Amino acid sequence: MNRLLSVRGLKVGxxxxxxxxxxxxxxxxDLEPGETLAIVGESGSGKSVTALSINRLIxxxxxxxxxxxMEFTTARGEVIDLACATDRRMETIRGSEIGMIFQEPxxxxxxxxxxxxxIEEAFRLQRGLGRxxxxxxxxxxxxxxxxxxxxxxxGYYPHQLSGGMLQRVMIAMAxxxxxxxxxxxxxxxxxxxSVQAQIMALLAELRRETGTGMIFITHxxxxxxxxxxxxxxxxxxxxxxxxxxxxxxxxxxxxxxxHLLQAVPHFSHGRKVRRHMSPAGREMxxxxxKVEGLTVxxxxxxxxxxxxxxxxxAVEGIGFDVMPGETLAVVGESGSGKSTTARxxxxxxxxxxxxxxxxSAEGLARxxxxxxxxxxxxxxxxxxxxxxxxxxxxxxxxGVRPDASTRQRMVALLERVxxxxxxxxxxxxxFSGGQRQRLCIARALMVDPSVLVLDEAVSxxxxSVQAxxxxLLIDLQNELKLAYLFVSHDMAVVERIAHRxxxxxxxxxxxxxxxxxxxxNPRHDYTRRLIAAVPTTERRRDVFRLETxxxxxxxxxxxxxxxxxxxxxxxxxxxxxxxRAAAAKEIR
Amino acid sequence: MTYLLRRxxxxxxxxxxxxxxVFVAIRLVPGDSITAMLGTEAGLLTPEQKQALAAxxxxxxxxxxxxxxxxxxxxxxxxxxxxxxxxxxxxxxLERFPLTLQLACLSMLIxxxxxxxxxxxxxxxxxxxxxxxxxxxAMIGQSTPSFVIGLMIIYVLSAGFGVLPAMGQFIPFxxxxxxxxxxxILPSLTLGLSFTASVTRISRSAMLDVLSDDYVxxxxxxxxxxxxxxxxxxxxxxxxxxxxxxxxxxxxxLGGAVLVEQIFALPGLGRMVLDAILQRDYALVQGSVLxxxxxxxxxxxxxxxxxxxxxxxxxxxxxx
Numbered sequence: 001m002n003r004l005l006s007v008r009g010l011k012v013g014x015x016x017x018x019x020x021x022x023x024x025x026x027x028x029x030d031l032e033p034g035e036t037l038a039i040v041g042e043s044g045s046g047k048s049v050t051a052l053s054i055n056r057l058i059x060x061x062x063x064x065x066x067x068x069x070m071e072f073t074t075a076r077g078e079v080i081d082l083a084c085a086t087d088r089r090m091e092t093i094r095g096s097e098i099g100m101i102f103q104e105p106x107x108x109x110x111x112x113x114x115x116x117x118x119i120e121e122a123f124r125l126q127r128g129l130g131r132x133x134x135x136x137x138x139x140x141x142x143x144x145x146x147x148x149x150x151x152x153x154x155g156y157y158p159h160q161l162s163g164g165m166l167q168r169v170m171i172a173m174a175x176x177x178x179x180x181x182x183x184x185x186x187x188x189x190x191x192x193x194s195v196q197a198q199i200m201a202l203l204a205e206l207r208r209e210t211g212t213g214m215i216f217i218t219h220x221x222x223x224x225x226x227x228x229x230x231x232x233x234x235x236x237x238x239x240x241x242x243x244x245x246x247x248x249x250x251x252x253x254x255x256x257x258x259h260l261l262q263a264v265p266h267f268s269h270g271r272k273v274r275r276h277m278s279p280a281g282r283e284m285x286x287x288x289x290k291v292e293g294l295t296v297x298x299x300x301x302x303x304x305x306x307x308x309x310x311x312x313x314a315v316e317g318i319g320f321d322v323m324p325g326e327t328l329a330v331v332g333e334s335g336s337g338k339s340t341t342a343r344x345x346x347x348x349x350x351x352x353x354x355x356x357x358x359x360s361a362e363g364l365a366r367x368x369x370x371x372x373x374x375x376x377x378x379x380x381x382x383x384x385x386x387x388x389x390x391x392x393x394x395x396x397x398x399g400v401r402p403d404a405s406t407r408q409r410m411v412a413l414l415e416r417v418x419x420x421x422x423x424x425x426x427x428x429x430x431f432s433g434g435q436r437q438r439l440c441i442a443r444a445l446m447v448d449p450s451v452l453v454l455d456e457a458v459s460x461x462x463x464s465v466q467a468x469x470x471x472l473l474i475d476l477q478n479e480l481k482l483a484y485l486f487v488s489h490d491m492a493v494v495e496r497i498a499h500r501x502x503x504x505x506x507x508x509x510x511x512x513x514x515x516x517x518x519x520x521n522p523r524h525d526y527t528r529r530l531i532a533a534v535p536t537t538e539r540r541r542d543v544f545r546l547e548t549x550x551x552x553x554x555x556x557x558x559x560x561x562x563x564x565x566x567x568x569x570x571x572x573x574x575x576x577x578x579x580r581a582a583a584a585k586e587i588r
Numbered sequence: 589m590t591y592l593l594r595r596x597x598x599x600x601x602x603x604x605x606x607x608x609x610v611f612v613a614i615r616l617v618p619g620d621s622i623t624a625m626l627g628t629e630a631g632l633l634t635p636e637q638k639q640a641l642a643a644x645x646x647x648x649x650x651x652x653x654x655x656x657x658x659x660x661x662x663x664x665x666x667x668x669x670x671x672x673x674x675x676x677x678x679x680x681x682l683e684r685f686p687l688t689l690q691l692a693c694l695s696m697l698i699x700x701x702x703x704x705x706x707x708x709x710x711x712x713x714x715x716x717x718x719x720x721x722x723x724x725x726a727m728i729g730q731s732t733p734s735f736v737i738g739l740m741i742i743y744v745l746s747a748g749f750g751v752l753p754a755m756g757q758f759i760p761f762x763x764x765x766x767x768x769x770x771x772x773i774l775p776s777l778t779l780g781l782s783f784t785a786s787v788t789r790i791s792r793s794a795m796l797d798v799l800s801d802d803y804v805x806x807x808x809x810x811x812x813x814x815x816x817x818x819x820x821x822x823x824x825x826x827x828x829x830x831x832x833x834x835x836x837x838x839x840x841x842l843g844g845a846v847l848v849e850q851i852f853a854l855p856g857l858g859r860m861v862l863d864a865i866l867q868r869d870y871a872l873v874q875g876s877v878l879x880x881x882x883x884x885x886x887x888x889x890x891x892x893x894x895x896x897x898x899x900x901x902x903x904x905x906x907x908x
Contacts, residue, residue, distance in 0.1 A: 057808055095811030102809075107802040112824045112899055122810045157900040173810060 002073055004180060004213045005031040005054070010068035010083070012046070012053050022066060024049050024237045033180065036207065036214040038228035038245075040221065040260065042462040043433075046237035047217050051183050054215070055098045056082060056090045072097070075180055096126040099174030099212075103186040105166035109158040115169050116154030122176035141172040145202060164195035168202065175206065182207075182214045188223065192333040193489060197533035200226055219463050221260055222267065222492070222535030225249065233257050249537060264463040265470065265492040267534045270519030272495055274327070274474070286359055287321035288483035289345075289370070289451045294318040294354035296337070296344050300555055310557045314340045316507040317354070317565060324450065325477060327484040329494040329515070331530070332504030335554070338487045341504070342453045345485070346372050358451055371444035375456035377436035381428040387414070387439065388424040394446045406446075413442040417472060434465035438472065445476070453485045458493055470496050491534045495519060500573070503527045507554055508565070513574030523568075523576040591902065595892055599885060603878065607662070610877040611655050614870055622647070622671075624868040645671055647870070658874065667878070668871035672864065677875035680860065684844075685879075688857040690761065690768075691776055691848075692841035698780030700834060703787025708826075710788070711795030712818055722788060729785025735847040738778035742851070745774075758855055775852045779845055783837055790833050794826035801825070827898050835891035839884040 012024040024046040031037050041047040052058040053065055070082040074097055085093070094100075102108045110118060116138055123134040123141075135154070142150035145168040158166055167187060174182060184203065188196035204227060207214060216227055224231055225245070232242040233256065241254040252258045296315040299308050315337040322328045332338045344351045358369045371394065374380040381390060391410045392402045400406075414423050417438040419431075428436060437457065444452055454473070458466045474497060477484060488494050494501060495515065502512040503524065511524040522528045556562075566578040622641050626633070633641075642648045646657060646668070661668055667677035710722035761768040798804065799822055807821045808814075844858025857876065864872040896903045 055809060057805055060805065060808055091811050091813055093811075094809055100806075100809040102802060102806065104802055108806045110803040110807070110821050110825070111901060113821075114900075121807075121812070125811050157904065159901050160904065170806070173806075176810075 004033045006071045008069045011066040013066045014063050034211045036229045038216045038224040038231045041234035045234040096177040098181045099179040100183040101170045101174050101187045114155050119173050122173045126177035145172045182212045185217045194533040225537045263467050265496045267492040267536045270516040273515040285323050288324045289322040291356040292319045295352045297352045312554050322483040325481040326499045329486045329498035329501045336504040337507040338504045342455045342487050370451045371449040372453040373440045373457045417442045451483045455487045510577045517574040606881040614873045667875035670872040672867045672869045684857045694776035695780035699783040699787050703784040704791050707788040707791025710792045726785040726788040734782045738851045775848050794829045798822045798826045831894045839887040842883040843880040
């Protein structure tokens, strides 16, 4: 009887007059108190717009509710239609009845106000508390979201905290007035896997403690499996399927839901890895890329005269081989040095020491044998160049004047990466995200490289597009015997494309080996934690454990040289770094 | 703190550079100060008399010696003797400076007092009629030269209301504060109005940027009213470009405003420097340029200080 929220025929549009465009076409759903509904969809599916419509923040973003009803039952038992409540009424509902957390904790907090005061504001606005009382409540709230050393953190500004901490602050703020409904709009998308696991654990625990109803918006079916009671799937502003979690996961009826559950990469502990070339074959072949003792350090300075006080050891003594036709995935969290490694190999940062050599398949070193594909296809294509200009760029950079054969190559590559033949005269903004990434791949292939460095190359893409781009990469690799260095934080994607995996932690490789061995039988403590944190569709409503292990600082004193790494071989092509305390014992 | 200290270190270096530049530049202009001082009567002097005058003002030595002597003097606050006024340069400058400082402060007050709220207002009414009106006002204000505005104000007052701006003898603030302000209000308005337009435009665009930031949405989601979000959350983030612009403008104004001083017959720094250049009054030009440069740097330091206060990311450096 006492539904928390009942949405019927919600229609939302942007713009007015002739430019008006409807983006949500009649969404229906119900939410019971304390229940969690996951709204799943890709960018442009209208899932965020739906969420922002519920607390009517969509009005500020230029949108308008065109029709439908959203009946919300307040704590006092009144039923309000949120679709036509006045602005003033909404201001009393936001925060006190409906809390919201957003995707980007880094930008969602005001950079010039201490976090303590930002949380206090929520208490003062919603509960009318005075300064001292609000401060006390804020302290409690920070402790409730498990922020250690809360008293001191009150005076911190957002830039002094990590993304995970900031998201906790956001949650503390959203829950300040004990709202009956919490809307979480992709709250972990911008975070590292292990931080994501912590935030999910926190949300699950707080939900149990407070009995808050939740609308959880995501594109990740693994997260849905972990937290949702019910699931709603959206495409292009319409609901295509909704139901209880088990029904949707075990008996998906709509083809799109089936696609999301099957075609999209999901992590499965190394059971879906690519067939690896035989170890014997590996030993025979010459590596396409051989890296030895690669080290990148950035000087750190302090004080008035910028005295050098030490160095940030971003990458420390990394070594590996990549064979032609093989993918080495470099996984790790932000700050682990994986992107720095990629950039050092391409000469975008200068290595402090170490060597690397690139061979073409025939064993001859060539001029431009390594190319890179970046994470964000929207930012890595010059918007003023047409496709022909973009593809000519690497050729020109190699000092070659493009001629008829270059053009032929362009046409052939465009066709190969699955872009229409008339693309040459078009500009980047005419392509979708997935198509742009295909363009980036074609551009990298223009100079016939033997090694491709893919830095989070599919991370910015929607999940189903991700799967298709991965398939393209695998086909190209088989065809052209390309060696891939695949940098990623996404274990599901890595499982799909990697032959071998190197796990980076605090600038060092802590474990390296065959993908199936590393994923199914992780030996290093960090690898285990990392893999345990990956959400999978198999673990339903699983309670994540809360952990607060901080990443060690990479700042080392002047002249510090790390002790030589000691490796333990734990299987055919599988090695793990012996940590220092343990290593000392072994030597003794 | 280290940030500000680092800025302070550059002070003497910049001053040294400015002193060399102005010393050489004024001497590269054809003509000499003795001739300029005496006008046609210069022809009546014997070469010996000229020589004696040059020696009196210290102009008979080679450039490096002159520069060295001047620099030593500057270090002990002696900027030399003005050829045209026959007084120490520092006295001449300090006589004129209070007026210029007052004019600068008043016009800044007007510009920020009107421009900032207007810009914020326009930003919150984006693409609506009132926004358009503000933008047109700002465009006109910015593209009309200040002397035109000044002349228009005088014309309207005298022809329309029969009131004449209080011109004539300048009244210092210390003698008659009200009379002084009455005298300065029109020039300040003239100077301030064109700058008001710039402040309006920059605060409008800064506010528009900030209003689309994520934390504004967060504040709304907490239940804050639009008004609260605009003034408490958005404005502090939008102030930095306004402070930058104001700092530059204030620095310029402290160097004097030649046109407005001319129109309203005010004895400010701007007219003094202009006369000094025309008269080849080397010591006065050098001294006043150095003085203006010092002012500019102090203003810049204050702007930096304001940044530091406005933005904790500058105050506290990167992530700790």
